[in-house]
Amino acid sequence: MPTNAGAHRIAVLVTDGLFDFELAVPTEVFGIDRSDIVAPWYDFRLCATGPPRPRTHAGLIVDTPYGLDDLVDADTVVVPACDRAFGIAPSPDVLDALREAHRRGARIASICTGAYLLAAAGLLDGRPATTHWMNAVDFAHRYPEVRLDPDVLYVDDGDVLTSAGTSAGIDLCLHIVRRDFGAAVANTIARRMVIPAHREGGQSQYVELPLPPPRADTGLAPLLDWAVAHLDEPLTVADLARRVHQSPRTFARRFRDATGTTPLHWLLQQRVRLAQQLLESTDEPVERIAERTGFGTAANLRVHFARVTSVSPKTYRHVFSRRGQGVDSSDV
DNA sequence: CTTAGACGCCGCCAGA
């Protein structure tokens, strides 16, 4: 594993009884050397708590030289879902390590029921967060101080991020890559993993057709492809409905069933994504990018851009322009 | 930042 000097250090907490897929998600996104896309890539470490060689839920033995001390030193700590008993009553050592890492400025991210550990460490008090919907009632009962939203894929609260069940963990990890390296890098990785590039955190966990996206039964995929190719045009819901020969009311229902969001909200997300790519790859003024993305005016673009990315187009361009260059993630 | 008018969302309900 390459450990480039100055690389952003990502530590994954490995506990006994850890669920294999949860471990695989951050390993796949962060742990594979992707320095051909952007360098330096992450410095990735599996950090084990006792016993020395934890055993995953399926029985794989994790043999890693890193422990909780390395976790405390990381820039980002990922906490995957773990054995239920451990999640409810985690060891003080682990909680101390999480608190210390956070106190030192690390970004803490959980997948699925990993949120239990964050909550137990007090990192979620008074903050918005999510976890797997099946655990929502139990979680809310145990941690009433947490502002739990059980119906979103992930929550980005800046230095603390939480995500819902397994596949939402992929969305969160890609979101982190997007924050650190920009949309183009995140999209490239999504393509290599052969998964949909971008699902927004606020998107519902209750998607009728989760992955892959809608096929012939709803017939929405060609329409979505068409819309993405025509984002610069004024698109109304009535227009889109007409294209698939449905009434606006039925179209809205099918759209929500298939994507978990509404047509307008989806359009705004796509337009922001396009704006991100144009800001990264061109020198065009914001006003011009607003035209090309269908926002019309720069003021309008700024409103939606900031809502999605939490930064202004100018800041985004400053951080991410000239793809492939190193990025100071503390600037985001 | 405020504002007016347009547009979009969704519960409701009748009809297929």
Added chain:
DNA sequence: TCTCTGGCGGCGTCTA
């Protein structure tokens, strides 16, 4: 009876 459709109206959001 059950499920799906699509029109209506109120209210929230978007745009200029």
